[in-house]
Amino acid sequence: MDTIDTKWIHGERFNVTYRITAADNKIAQQIAENICIEQTVEVPRSLIPAAPIGNWIIGNIEQFTQQATDTYQAIISYPVELAAGELPQLLNIILGNSSLIPSIRVDNVTLPPKLVAQFKGPRFGVAGWRKLLEAKSRPLLATAIKPVGLSIKSLVRLAYEMTLGGMDIIKDDHGLTNQPFGLYAERVTQVCAAVKRANMDTGGNTLYLPNITGPIEQLWERAKLAKQEGAGGLLVAPGLLGFDTMRALADDDTLALPIMAHPTFVGAFVANPSHGISHGILFGLLARLAGADATIFTNYGGRFAFSIEDCVSIATSCLEPITGLKTILPVPAGGMTFERIPNLHQTYGLDVIYLIGGALVEHSPDLVANCRFFRELVQQQVAQ
Amino acid sequence: MDTIDTKWIHGERFNVTYRITAADNKIAQQIAENICIEQTVEVPRSLIPAAPIGNWIIGNIEQFTQQATDTYQAIISYPVELAAGELPQLLNIILGNSSLIPSIRVDNVTLPPKLVAQFKGPRFGVAGWRKLLEAKSRPLLATAIKPVGLSIKSLVRLAYEMTLGGMDIIKDDHGLTNQPFGLYAERVTQVCAAVKRANMDTGGNTLYLPNITGPIEQLWERAKLAKQEGAGGLLVAPGLLGFDTMRALADDDTLALPIMAHPTFVGAFVANPSHGISHGILFGLLARLAGADATIFTNYGGRFAFSIEDCVSIATSCLEPITGLKTILPVPAGGMTFERIPNLHQTYGLDVIYLIGGALVEHSPDLVANCRFFRELVQQQVAQ
Numbered sequence: 028m029d030t031i032d033t034k035w036i037h038g039e040r041f042n043v044t045y046r047i048t049a050a051d052n053k054i055a056q057q058i059a060e061n062i063c064i065e066q067t068v069e070v071p072r073s074l075i076p077a078a079p080i081g082n083w084i085i086g087n088i089e090q091f092t093q094q095a096t097d098t099y100q101a102i103i104s105y106p107v108e109l110a111a112g113e114l115p116q117l118l119n120i121i122l123g124n125s126s127l128i129p130s131i132r133v134d135n136v137t138l139p140p141k142l143v144a145q146f147k148g149p150r151f152g153v154a155g156w157r158k159l160l161e162a163k164s165r166p167l168l169a170t171a172i173k174p175v176g177l178s179i180k181s182l183v184r185l186a187y188e189m190t191l192g193g194m195d196i197i198k199d200d201h202g203l204t205n206q207p208f209g210l211y212a213e214r215v216t217q218v219c220a221a222v223k224r225a226n227m228d229t230g231g232n233t234l235y236l237p238n239i240t241g242p243i244e245q246l247w248e249r250a251k252l253a254k255q256e257g258a259g260g261l262l263v264a265p266g267l268l269g270f271d272t273m274r275a276l277a278d279d280d281t282l283a284l285p286i287m288a289h290p291t292f293v294g295a296f297v298a299n300p301s302h303g304i305s306h307g308i309l310f311g312l313l314a315r316l317a318g319a320d321a322t323i324f325t326n327y328g329g330r331f332a333f334s335i336e337d338c339v340s341i342a343t344s345c346l347e348p349i350t351g352l353k354t355i356l357p358v359p360a361g362g363m364t365f366e367r368i369p370n371l372h373q374t375y376g377l378d379v380i381y382l383i384g385g386a387l388v389e390h391s392p393d394l395v396a397n398c399r400f401f402r403e404l405v406q407q408q409v410a411q
Numbered sequence: 412m413d414t415i416d417t418k419w420i421h422g423e424r425f426n427v428t429y430r431i432t433a434a435d436n437k438i439a440q441q442i443a444e445n446i447c448i449e450q451t452v453e454v455p456r457s458l459i460p461a462a463p464i465g466n467w468i469i470g471n472i473e474q475f476t477q478q479a480t481d482t483y484q485a486i487i488s489y490p491v492e493l494a495a496g497e498l499p500q501l502l503n504i505i506l507g508n509s510s511l512i513p514s515i516r517v518d519n520v521t522l523p524p525k526l527v528a529q530f531k532g533p534r535f536g537v538a539g540w541r542k543l544l545e546a547k548s549r550p551l552l553a554t555a556i557k558p559v560g561l562s563i564k565s566l567v568r569l570a571y572e573m574t575l576g577g578m579d580i581i582k583d584d585h586g587l588t589n590q591p592f593g594l595y596a597e598r599v600t601q602v603c604a605a606v607k608r609a610n611m612d613t614g615g616n617t618l619y620l621p622n623i624t625g626p627i628e629q630l631w632e633r634a635k636l637a638k639q640e641g642a643g644g645l646l647v648a649p650g651l652l653g654f655d656t657m658r659a660l661a662d663d664d665t666l667a668l669p670i671m672a673h674p675t676f677v678g679a680f681v682a683n684p685s686h687g688i689s690h691g692i693l694f695g696l697l698a699r700l701a702g703a704d705a706t707i708f709t710n711y712g713g714r715f716a717f718s719i720e721d722c723v724s725i726a727t728s729c730l731e732p733i734t735g736l737k738t739i740l741p742v743p744a745g746g747m748t749f750e751r752i753p754n755l756h757q758t759y760g761l762d763v764i765y766l767i768g769g770a771l772v773e774h775s776p777d778l779v780a781n782c783r784f785f786r787e788l789v790q791q792q793v794a795q
Contacts, residue, residue, distance in 0.1 A: 126678030294510030
């Protein structure tokens with residue numbers, strides 16, 4: 028059997044850090060060696076030709092250490108060329124078939140500049156949001172229009188009042204799609220117009236982000252309608268559409284709108300510390316590489332299961348400098364309340380989008396006043 | 412706040428069976444009630460208007476039972492209209508945000524004919540494969556060309572010999588994409604030609620399924636090239652591309668090729684019995700609804716973690732009659748060997764595709780003979 032020409036071998040590799048749960052060192056070593064094969068050539072060892080497959084294409088264990096009882100860490104490298112400059116194939120190498128093995132978790136991913144340069148990443152990033160919103164150095168304030176089942180008129184009214192109240196970002200609830208009783212085109216056209224009107228009243232820059240998540244044949248149509256009607260960005264669920272679809276939306280120069288990633292349907296990756304992908308990598312680095320300008324995740328202490336350490340790791344992965352890849356804003360959400368703002372400010376600092384939905388509406392019957400209260404509360408924290 | 416007009420309420424609902432892990436009945440009940448809200452309106456209970464949102468749109472607990480210590484089962488129904496006839500939104504309702512809660516697992520999904528009718532489902536299904544392959548009632552035999560790093564010439568030769576040997580289906584390894592050292596167009600064009608040549612020699616009908624999984628902008632281009640060059644089907648990874656993208660490929664009348672779904676990157680959903688989605692629903696019903704004609708999963712007793720019960724539940728979900736949705740073929744794979752065929756025949760019977768990769772090449776230096784041996788082995792089982 029002929030292998031590929033060795034002229035293709037350049038030697039640059041990217042590293043994936045795996046957490047391996049195993050009863051002893053020998054078993055963990057064996058799992059690490061299996062990952063090297065499973066994520067690349069996927070044939071029995073006896074069938075792997077020596078070079079360049081056996082010494083370049085297959086994964087290489089760069090470091091192997093015991094971390095705790097039953098927990099080991101293997102840093103495995105892969106050649107940059109194997110990813111073919113394609114996000115699906117990069118994800119395939121990082122976790123792919125090993126996602127089917129409950130004792131393997133991706134704890135970290137380190138990409139060399141050559142690989143990062145193959146992806147455009149976020150179009151706007153932290154600086155882009157700040158420019159659009161004329162908000163130099165403060166937390167941004169976001170909320171959502173919901174629940175599904177309200178008339179479009181009511182959703183429009185909510186968006187109008189939220190804009191008057193000075194919210195930076197208003198997103199659709201991710202359950203609003205194109206239901207027969209609430210058609211996408213009708214909702215988005217009317218909400219865009221209302222937000223525009225209210226922005227003119229206030230002189231503000233509120234951005235409305237419709238949820239474009241829908242059938243792939245209609246996705247670009249929905250995004251284009253949003254663009255045409257003056258939407259300020261797009262809400263996209265990579266768990267439902269695939270990370271690469273979000274990447275393509277971000278890369279599309281005819282859209283050129285900031286993207287907020289929604290975490291629906293990706294939770295299984297982070298639900299168990301012994302498998303899947305770490306919170307920071309999934310909601311931080313991978314969302315960033317896939318073009319998200321902001322990434323929603325479920326905040327600690329709310330109605331979900333993330334710990335404060337999980338949340339900080341996400342914020343860190345969003346904001347860590349990486350050459351060629353813009354930093355993005357973490358968006359803690361999910362049962363957030365006003366009382367928690369001081370604590371959250373300690374945790375997240377200035378580079379964050381606070382997403383408060385239900386509590387903003389529940390606070391008092393005057394939604395405009397509630398929004399202003401939210402804004403002042405955050406300003407007080409910043410001023411302290 | 413106005414809600415939608417009650418004229419939209421038709422009353423048909425679909426059921427999702429959740430497995431809830433909780434310390435006691437009261438906590439489990441609370442989790443079930445939270446699912447009803449989380450998967451639909453996602454606002455605090457105080458903000459849910461009575462009708463039609465509070466009595467129709469939000470999830471309804473149809474049945475709640477304790478299954479074992481710490482394990483409860485809630486069957487929750489949702490209105491068909493909430494899914495908007497869209498696969499991403501249907502998945503969003505079924506698991507969506509609840510994927511972020513480690514104690515919730517989707518054990519079953521029951522869809523009424525009205526909802527099923529909104530999806531075309533598999534174009535070929537079991538009967539379609541059998542017609543294409545002129546194989547009325549026997550297990551089908553599949554293998555893969557690999558490893559990545561072989562020259563295209565070598566991959567072509569493998570495919571040629573596998574066709575001579577009488578394999579029904581030859582797929583690309585899912586790690587073969589469009590690497591600079593093995594371009595998609597070059598590989599697919601040459602392999603298609605070789606398989607065609609060998610089919611003419613043997614009078615057989617071997618189908619070659621290239622792996623089209625790649626960047627979304629190039630996906631249809633790759634699929635069309637495959638079609639044009641005479642490929643017999645497409646290998647698609649819904650975990651990397653999204654289930655809806657696979658659905659769109661299946662629905663495309665200009666392609667009209669059978670689709671084999673690959674399980675890479677979806678393993679996190681099934682890795683833990685207390686969260687995610689059950690094996691049968693993920694690899695069976697959802698793959699089927701998303702247009703797969705065959706669904707690869709990792710077989711019991713191989714190098715992966717699925718139990719025989721998991722595998723049987725997948726086969727059952729593939730083959731269970733559902734009005735308006737063709738049955739599809741389960742494809743056990745992952746470290747399969749010849750010795751296991753008698754046992755596998757007991758488990759899977761006639762409606763199955765056996766996918767044997769490495770072991771087929773390893774068996775002896777004569778690949779054509781190995782394929783014939785594989786075929787005879789299966790025929791012996793069927794004849795018994």
